[in-house]
Amino acid sequence: MQQKQARAFDRSWILSLFGVAVGAGILFLPINAGLGGFWIVVLLCVIVFPMVFFAHRALSYFVLSAKEPNADITHVVREHFGENLGKWMTFLYFFAIYPACLIYGVGITNTLENFMRMQLHVQPPHRLLLAWGLITLMVLALIFGEKIMLKITQALVYPLIIILALFSLYLIPYWKLDMLLIFPSFNNALGIVYTTLPVLVFAFDYSPAISNYSLSIRRAYGAQAFSKTSAILWRTSMLLFIFVMFFVFSCILCVDPAQLQAAKAQNISILSYFADKFNDPLIAYSAPLIAFLAIMTSFLGHYIGAREGLSGLVAQLLGKQGKRAQAGVHGFLYLSMVLVAYANPSVLDFIENLGGPIIALMLFILPMYAMYKIPALQPFQNKISDTFLIALGLLTLSAVVRGLF
Template sequence: MLNEQTMVQKDIPVQGEIPVQEETLTQVGVSTPILDASKWNKQDTVWMLGLFGTAIGAGVLFLPINAGIGGILPLILITLFAFPVTFYAHRALARMVMASSSPDKGIIGAVEEFWGPVAARLFNIVYFISIYTILLLYSVAITNTTDSLLTHQMGIEGIHRGIITIAVILGLLAIVRMGQDIIVRIMSYLVYPFIATLLLIGIYLIPQWNTAILSFEPAGGNMGMLMTLWMTFPVLVFSFNHSPIISTFVMKERHEYGDDQVDKKTRDIQRYAVLLMFVVVMFFVYSCVFSLSPADLQSAKDQNISILSYLANHFDTPFIAWFAPIIAFVAITKSFLGHYVGAYEGLRDIIIDLGKVNKKSFNEKTIDRIILLFMMITCSLIAYLNPSILGIIETLSGPAVAFILLLMPMVAVRKVEKMKKYQSVSNYFVIIVGLITVAAMFYGLMN
């Protein structure tokens, strides 16, 4: 079964990756609060930045494409939805952990306590799928970024996609085999420089702003615009998601502030963290969208590359041409490594759990080799086939994250006695957005 340490320490990155120290996992349980929740302290700032850093990752590089491709109205609506959806959904997830009688077991313990072991196993599977599909889309993204960098910036053409795919995936898996400590260290070094780079590029693009998006009329009129908006919700949820760190965050704050103060303190930290990520991400999105046109964004989607790779090829300036694709490569590499660790541990725990159910035991080395071979083959195959990255987010990754983040906590609020005190009007808002996002999966699969 996917344990709490796996969910938090090993697959933190459902967007960016902030390593959580081991001591966080051992300092659990309810104790007399040692800090005053009414005062803001240094540790609160650290957690605010931790939540922020967890959310901001390579997924942000694809949000401008979907957000701006349908014109100005979908972009405005996404802007209005981004903060409340992110804040209320993650608040509900945090409260779900707080409501558990075994806080040290985090969200897994809460699911098992509220709905039983079968539900916990199903949750593990859905959680693995959400991470694994993200790993696959990053396999495609890193291959396309490398191909674009070789072709447009280095002038090297004619290399077969299969060769690029194998070289890139094997290179990443070689880093993975160096050990989890090295991966976590690499990710921690890259998080904040990446965030600073987003701001720098956003500022750099300001002189390129134009009004093309203001006069754009999407194909299909209002219906076409609504469909574009609908398919943007999975990307929005995906880009702002920082659910994997929530369990450890709540456990740590519960230890520091006690039962009576933990709800207020986590609310304050989450509010400022979401506000910070909202400002940074939406500034980057607006700067990218206004420096291009909806036709350019459609071209980026058709080419199946990140917004940074497209900017590098679009603007004839040395700074953007070289800096943007390198940053995209580093960011996607960072996210791939983090998600590989999470997917590996999730699949490993599922295999072991299945073995227990069938009264079979598996050798650790055998499991390791099977998973490595499985990841190598599937990641390479998907990267070579080059399916739509945004299509994967819209139909698989985004809806899976929405189920865990938006719908599951709302079911708990309505059905679990301990959670009923958190019922409010905002619950309906989160449920509606969650259903819209999950429904996008069925629409995408049918089309």
């Protein structure tokens, strides 16, 4: 591959992965992270970049370790761990991504419903009709073909990055700098960091695209795939860290913890809350636009990942493949998204008790197990980063137990 082509190829994947990560998670992260104030978010910054980079790199290495050049993650799991364990791993892979699809359905429905009621001052249609219409549009977009939609998604990422940065800068006059003088107690800080971990993992997760990304890297770079994936994921993770954390800091400096608790109770994103709270037409109309862009750029990657996982599961458990099986997979995903969006469960509870912990299992625990089980991955072992990921994964997983009790 020529140098110019290689740069364009790398850049397209950086943008694609960025777009997959920046979705509903970033819209709700300031609410949870900001409940403890400014210094809690500073503490979270220490773990964000190594968490994102090392975890996604390990998962990419795992996919690249397959003997078959075109094996996706569901095939790689079966190759290394056998059919029985492979079925469980495929099941977990599906359920690591599937909740995100449900969350996007709830998020985009609430965003439009709130925008119509609060900014346009019109009565929104019945929630079931609204959810059905929005999710139908998102799923029908795939009719144009995944390659075309991926190009459209990549094109949307540029304005998303620019608007996200401009919006964060625009909020600066609203900052309450006295929040820098509020210091939480040590126990309170640890508690908030612990409860925020699932949302943090979800907000920076682009694992649904890692399988397709790794296959693409292998086809493009061959024997250099491992070193190239490390370089591309480093740049992607740094881009995410800079833009997302600046957005989070800018948001939490504008509101106090009590206001963030109110946004959490309303089950709306931080942007919808800003649109309602500030008497500023630019914020009122740009905030929902950013929310729509963020959800749309992220939805496609998650939907493709969920479909890949469920298709693998259907093939392994029922032995079903082909057009009829694919139609059933699409039908299940579509119908469940509509019904959950209509039911309107708490997005943050969904992330904390289901989405974040299961993602942690697939993103932290599985690659680390593979790193010490598969001979081809043993040269990439690193005691410090591996211990960090395992500890983080176990802490995030324990959020399920905390949520149950």
